[in-house]
Amino acid sequence: MSLLTPCPERQLLHRRSIDVQVYARADGLYDVEAELKDSKTRDIPLAHGVRKAGDPVHDMLLHLVVDAQLNILSSSSQTRWMPYPGHCDQHGEAYGRLVGLNLLKGFRAEVKQRLAGVHGCTHLTELTQVLPTAVIQAFAGLVIDTREGSADGQPPFQLDRCHALRSDGAVVQTHYPRWYRGASARPDAQALPASSSS
Template identity: 70%
Template structure:
């Protein structure tokens, strides 16, 4: 979708599809399946071979298992389609380095420290960046209390994390009145 309606004819060239699914397991843990797929609308040569329009350029998967605190307890990756077979998929099980990380605290920075550049795959590392908000969304209201805050008296985690949920804003006043802060008086 263009930023503004276009009056100029256009044609699609490339599509990147991201998908994250979260599953509750019977043992109390949660499986996260994330994928990144790139396709083109035209044939392209890759590693000296033709890749047909519509065939994936990249199709990569991350498989995580997380606990109720959103700490990763198992992680692996899979590369199904890639530009350079035998090279792109030879990063070993680099994404096992995600084990022990919390999706709630410092995850994105820790991913960069452990997997950026030649330590991992650019596309899988990029896919990691969307995991915190996707998994939190899956858990919100069931595993994560989004109404009352935590036992230490802190407000629900989502407040003050976006413009709509500013603690001094109308949305918080209406839907989270306990946590609303009166806006500071503006200086004249």
């Protein structure tokens, strides 16, 4: 499917940017810094006065320390720009509840349990959802072996996690032949009903 052609007559109203940076530390751990910013192209009235066009409505930061197994060892947040100063930033150490979670093992469901609704900030909680894939991208080929798989004989983690890397597909057959399984081993094959002849 080709990308839609934008209307030639349009005006930008809102911009949300998400930036995730992952750093290798000297102690063998990793810093993850995730930032979310919202801004408008026009002045808007907020509870504490007018926010000028281009100034952030939201500017929020999550900082995690993770190990090579993607366990979260430390976590904190900072709200720098917000619509309700003195309120939006008063969620205390809510994002410290991420400590002990693993970015690859039920992370998104656990975040929902711990921080959904009034237990956290909508925007910071939403920002957590991009962390697993961003950290995996940082670790791919350096911390995680994306070619040979794990030491216990498991295939590379990325196989069967998207349509291009399905174990019965051409990409796996060409680039990961050891792990190619053909159509009969497709992960969803068992879920498909058997065809009946009538």
